[in-house]
Amino acid sequence: MSTAAEGLESSPPGPAARAVDLTKVYGTGETAVTALDSVSVDFDRGRYTAIMGPSGSGKSTLMHVCAGLDSATSGTVYIGDVDLTKLRDNELTRLRRDAVGFVFQAFNLVPTLSALENITLPMDIAGRKVDQAWVDGVIDTIGLRDRLSSRPSQLSGGQQQRVAAARALASRPQIIFADEPTGNLDSRAGAEVLSFLRRSVDDFGQTIVMVTHDPTAASYADHVLFLADGRIVDTMDEPTADRVLDRMKGFDGKGRRS
Amino acid sequence: MLRSAWRSLLHHKLRLVLSGVAIVLGVGFVVGTLIFTDTLNQTFTGLFADTTSDVVIAPSEDVQSSGFAGTVATLPAALLDEVAVVEGVAKAGGQVFADGVAIIDSAGAVLGTTGAPQFGSNWNDDEDLTPYRLTEGRGPTAGGEVALDSVSADKAGYAVGDEVSLVAPQGALTATLVGIFRYGTSGNLAGATIAAFDTATAQQLLLGGKSGYTEIDLVAADGVTQEALAADVGAVVGASATVRTGKEAADQAAADITAGLAFINIFLLVFAGIALFVGTFIILNTFSMLVAQRSRELALLRALGATRGQVLRSLIAESFGVGLVGAVLGLGVGVAVAFGLEGLFRAIGADIPTEGLVLLPRTVIVGLLIGVLVTVVAALAPALRASRIPPMAALRDDIALPARSLRLRAIAGGVLLLGGLAAMAAGASAGGASGSQLVGIGVVAALVGAIVVSPAIAGPLVRVLGFAFPRMFGTIGSLALQNAERQPRRTAATASALMIGLALVTALTIFATSAKSSINQVIDRTIGAEFLISNQTQRPFPEQVALDVATVPGVASVSPVKLLPAQVNGTDAALVGVDPETWTDMASLTFTSGALDGLESGGMAVDAQSAADAGLAMGDMATVLLQTGSADFTVTGIYEPAGAFSGFVVSSAALVPAGVEMGDSFIYAKAVDGADLTTVQADVTAALAAFPTVQVQSQAEFKEQITSGVNQILLVMVMLLSLAILIAILGIVNTLVLSVVERTREIGMLRAVGALRRQIRSMVVLEALVIAVYGAVVGLLLGLWFAVALQRTLVDQGIEVLDVPWLGLVAFLVLAGVVGILAALWPAFRAGRLNVLEAISTE
Known part of the structure; x- marks a missing residue:
């Protein structure tokens, strides 16, 4: 497996992550629910992709399976050229650690660690040396240099989420998955986080996949996937909030399961 | 609200089982102790009531x-x-x-x-x-x-x-x-x-x-x-x-027999107390956690119109239910504990004639009351805090129940602990009965003080003890340390059972080792004879034995000794009758004034302590009252007491006029210089064939016989103390399971960003290890202090030497670490198996 550090500078050809004919079924028999129905999608390098769709459309499931947090019922998922569906737990964990970054809706910082320690946590867990210059650059970008020794409880929600985003970026992963990163934030704090993610794509060539139901958030992306009933029903390049909102209105009445 | 309480009980099965087990064990131990002691008392009371005439x-x-x-x-x-x-x-x-x-x-x-x-x-x-x-x-x-x-x-x-x-x-x-x-x-x-x-x-x-x-x-x-x-x-x-x-x-x-058994009762009740203490803490822990986790649920109930009183009542009803079920099961466990105790005492040779166990209604009532009351009282504090959760909290993300300051604890506990240690030091330097009393009070104060102050010192001490963790285990090591420090109250309480258990084990072990070394040293110093002849029945034997032994080739001289109860100037005393001519060769005493010489002419040698107790000085006349008569002696020598050798020493010949016709209590025998001691011992044994219960022991065998008694007492105490350690394991398991439950989301996040299952398991195990070692270190230090104080207090009683078995103490420390690791295995396994996705989305 190539390390993430090499990953960004000398990216191998092909998409950063790829799902082929991906199906995910929860439960069995009569209670079975198909969350993903033969989805195939490429997440291109250096691109910011938003996944949208109504509740129950399967957008979170798609992200979880692509990120190696959940298993596929059938089909294959690649991060770079590694087939996730063939990995065992430890290999999958190492892949998440080395090649994937996460930003969660609920921040998920370790309360006993300082902001800086939270940022370097994945590398510390791996016992890998921190690329100090890179991390410094990331910290300057999130603009929290003066709060690095603070504990999460001493930071505002927006600040916590920026720390979480910095954590995802610090290990220079091949791809970052963000799950409703602004879901718990007010619009101003949300905008800060979103523009930080945008800058990491523009300035550092980072690949980001973000699940959201907020058209404004989606407008920060290069590309939008619309999911309904476990399928990709539409895509949009160069999205604006208004266009996304219009497209979303089209789902009302059809395709909504619950 | 009652239905809501019942539902929540069923919902949190795991926590229910954990706090339930704590109650069952606590109640079981108290009930078992009561049953056992009642059985003993009733057996003996009944025995004599049946068998005496009017x-x-x-x-x-x-x-x-x-x-x-x-x-x-x-x-x-x-x-x-x-x-x-x-x-x-x-x-x-x-x-x-x-x-x-x-x-x-x-x-x-x-x-x-x-x-x-x-x-x-x-x-x-x-x-x-x-x-x-x-x-x-x-x-x-x-x-x-x-x-x-x-x-x-x-x-x-x-x-x-x-x-x-x-x-x-x-x-x-x-x-x-x-x-x-x-x-x-x-x-x-x-x-x-x-x-x-x-x-x-x-x-x-x-x-x-x-x-x-x-x-x-x-x-x-x-x-x-x-x-x-x-x-x-x-x-x-x-x-x-x-x-x-x-x-x-x-x-x-x-009463005579039960007085002899009183120390067993006290000892057992102390352990019942420890069991109950740990049980209380586990219950308290569990309910605190339940409340913290359900604070949003409780706040929602409040927002929907439940009053403060209803929230409080529902939590108390919940604890009442758990307490009652635990107490009832505890009664059953108590019967098993009583059987176990009976078996234990039988195994060490104390044959207790019992006709079935005695379960008094009082025992049942006490057991149920303890179980229910302790649970409800333990749940009261968290329940009160829960009832103060504002309804608005339901809408907020992170709800922190306010933490209380540790300062008061630190001051009160510190004063109690240091006061206890000082009292022990004072008692040790004073010595005697009042000194022992002071030491006893000091031990209790220091233990209570240590428990009270523990939460305040747990954080810093954990950091010191685990200083190597970050270097050895990296971030996982630091996280484990921080987890142990995060809840100092819980860490301290978890460690306390181990702390108390180890303090007592350490003190007893050091004291026993010191006693054995002291015995050996006194024997080496005072006994010049190679052989000691005594009766296995511990009774006097005919004077013919000494005459027979004296004729054995290789035996240079024999010196018979008689021990008999007497009163000297009205005080009960041990009288030692010796043959002054041969005795000086066999035993050496250090005289502070006078000498042994006076014995042949109606003199008496007294150890300094006994002389002081009886108010005797050199040259004084003492009246010795025996069962058969009385005799007067002049004090002609005062010697330093040396372990077994204390009391009033007179010439056996001088006792004959007082009607003493008893045989000898034991005989010292000295071998001819250069004789093969093994052969001489075999020959003496052969010469004693007519007296099957009379045995000859070499000095080494004699020492062995005395010290093995010490060993046996030590063994019983350590066996009982290991029960305390068993409960300590349960406490650690409880704390870790709760920690894991509490940090589910955090663990999920660690797994998501790349922590391996193995690393999560290590984190939990390391947390347990540092908690256990913390308890062990404090316990060992306390036990060491106890033992030194005890030994210093009892120097006059013959415990002259302080012998600390350092290797044994290290073994205790290692054992405590192993206990911690064992306790962590199951919680660590659970933590490792957490589903990442579910863990992250846990509220």
Whole structure:
């Protein structure tokens, strides 16, 4: 497996992550629910992709399976050229650690660690040396240099989420998955986080996949996937909030399961 | 709200089980202890109530009789005839009953050498006048016949008709076993052996042929009360004997035995207390956690209109339910604990005659009350905090129940702890009885203080103890440390059971090691003899033995010693009768004034402590009162007490005029220079063939025999203390499971960003390790201090040497670490198996 550090500078050809004919079924028999129905999608390098769709459309499931947090019922998922569906737990964990970054809706910082320690946590867990210059650059970008020794409880929600985003970026992963990163934030704090993610794509060539139901958030992306009933029903390049909102209105009445 | 409480109970099954187990164990231990002690008490009370007659007449004794001295106080035979004709007496019988007849089993070994008495007795066919109940054969009616208690007959392998070997004070004899009997309803008398003969033989063997009795029993005529008869008989007997009612005598006998068992009761209750303490803390922990986790749910209930009182009541109802179920199960566990204790005591040779366990209603009530009350009280504080959760909290993300300051604890606990340690130091330097008392108070204060102050010192100490974790285990190590520090109260409480257990184990172990070293040192210093000859029955043996041993080739000299109870100037004292001429070769004492020389001319050597107690100085005249008479001695020497060698030393020859006719208690023997000691010992053994219970021990064997007693006591205590450690494990498991549950989302996040299952498991195990080691270190330090204080206090009692078994202490520390790791295995496994996605989305 190539390390993430090499990953960004000398990216191998092909998409950063790829799902082929991906199906995910929860439960069995009569209670079975198909969350993903033969989805195939490429997440291109250096691109910011938003996944949208109504509740129950399967957008979170798609992200979880692509990120190696959940298993596929059938089909294959690649991060770079590694087939996730063939990995065992430890290999999958190492892949998440080395090649994937996460930003969660609920921040998920370790309360006993300082902001800086939270940022370097994945590398510390791996016992890998921190690329100090890179991390410094990331910290300057999130603009929290003066709060690095603070504990999460001493930071505002927006600040916590920026720390979480910095954590995802610090290990220079091949791809970052963000799950409703602004879901718990007010619009101003949300905008800060979103523009930080945008800058990491523009300035550092980072690949980001973000699940959201907020058209404004989606407008920060290069590309939008619309999911309904476990399928990709539409895509949009160069999205604006208004266009996304219009497209979303089209789902009302059809395709909504619950 | 009640339904909501019930639902939530069922919902949190795991936590329910954990707090339930704590209650079950706590209640079980208390109930088990109560059942066991009640059983002991009832057994002995019942035993003597069944077996005493209406009025008992015993000799008035100034000097307590002692089997070791072989002196028995008697009532004249004529007294039996006098009291038999008192009005109101229906029956009268004379009893001969004294320690000193050993039974040799069919394999040739002495039966019951564990220290239990070996009684000889006369036989009486009238069941109103004797506790013996024939189960087989008939009572002995002539010389050469004997009856044995059923337990002894069974153990020795004798059946009616067999020839039984016995050793009486006068020497060995054989008799035909004609009957087997029980003592009252029990097989024997609390582990003692009883051999019964016809009255003349019993008087011959036990009273040296005097035609007296050790006790006279009376049965009252119909309509005469015990008290009235005792008063009438008392008027006839006068001051020459003590008259008691049967009830008084039975109570006295039972009290004597239960007093001997009191330390067991106290010891067991201390452990019940520890069990309950740990149980309380686990319950408190569990409910705090339940409340914290359900704070959003509770706030929602409040937002929906539930009043504060309803929230409080629902939580208390919940704890009441858990407490009740736990207490009921605890009663069952208590019965098992009582069985276990009985087995434990039986295993170490303390044969307790029980006829089933005694479960008093009081025990059931106490058990249920403790279980329910402790649970409800433990749940009260978290419940109160929960009831103060504002309804708005339901809408917020992170709800932090306010933490209380540790400052008050730190001050109160610190003062108590340091005060306790200072009290111990003061007591140790004071010494004596008041010093011991001060040390005792200090130990309790220091333990309580340590528990109180523990949360305040747990954080910093954990950081110190785990300083190597980050370097050895990286971030996982730091996280484990931070987790242990995060909840100092919980960490401290978790460690406290281990702390108390280890403090006591450490103190006992150091003290026992010191006692053994002291014994060895005293023997080395004071005994010059190579051999010690003594009786396995611990009774005097004929003076012929010393004469026989002296003729063995290789034996240079022998020096017989007599030990007997006496009163010196009105105080009870141990009198040592020696042969001054040979004794100086065998034992060396350090004299502060005077010398041993004076003994030959009616002098007396006294150790400094005993001299001070009796108010004697050099040249003073002391009156020594013996059971058989009295004699006057002049103090001609004062020596430093040296362990076993303390007391009043006089010449044996000087005791003859006072009526002492006893044999020797033991004999020192010195070998010829250059003789092969093994050969000499074998030759002496051969020369003692006529006295099967008399043994010869080398100095090393003698030391071994004394120190093995210390070992056995130590073993029992350590076994009981290991129960405390078992409970400590449970506490650690509980804390870790709760920690894992509490940090589910955090663990999920760590897994998501790349922590391996193995690393999560390590994190939990390391947290447990540092908690356990913290408890162990504090416990070891406390125990060390206790032991030093105890040893210093008892220097005068012969514990001269402080011998700390450092290797053993290190082993305890390692063991504590292992305990921590073992306790962490299951919670660590659970933490490793958490589903990442579910963990992250946990609220």
